[in-house]
Amino acid sequence: MRRHERPVRHPNAEVQGRVEATRRAREALAPDGTLMLVEPAASDRVEENLNPIGRIYHTGSTWLCCAHAIWEKGTHVLGAQAGEARLAQVCRDAGFSRVRKATQTPFKLILEARP
Numbered sequence: 001m002r003r004h005e006r007p008v009r010h011p012n013a014e015v016q017g018r019v020e021a022t023r024r025a026r027e028a029l030a031p032d033g034t035l036m037l038v039e040p041a042a043s044d045r046v047e048e049n050l051n052p053i054g055r056i057y058h059t060g061s062t063w064l065c066c067a068h069a070i071w072e073k074g075t076h077v078l079g080a081q082a083g084e085a086r087l088a089q090v091c092r093d094a095g096f097s098r099v100r101k102a103t104q105t106p107f108k109l110i111l112e113a114r115p
Contacts, residue, residue, distance in 0.1 A: 017069070022094035026115065035096065035113040037087060041104055044083030053106055057081055087111055 025035050040057040043049050049058060058081055082090075088099040088111065096113040103110050 017072070018090050019093045022090055022096075022113075026095045026113075029115065031115060033115070035091070036102065037091065037111040037113060039087060039109050039111070040081065041107055041109045042081035042083050044085045046081075049081055054081070084109060084111065088113075 022035070022037075029035065040061070042054065042057060049055075061081055084101055087109070091099045091111065091113040096115060098114040100112050101109065102112040
């Protein structure tokens, strides 16, 4: 089984860039491999992110990730924060058939994606 021991950071907040990076991870995995996606803890609903941690993540993402995606002429920016449903869709669009939330902390959302 091939495995990556170094983390891979997403290139930006633009959907196609995210899908392409995730697709490349999928291609590098063994047939029974697993991709662990570690993202800032966020809900799919903005109002559920209005807490001290969510506000920090929204601010950083708006100023850095979204601005960078727009600068790269991204056609579809994920937004200031992407929750479980939007991230799972990126994984499915990249060729993963099974995506589930492995765990969540106040700071991180961890998804498991399998072929």
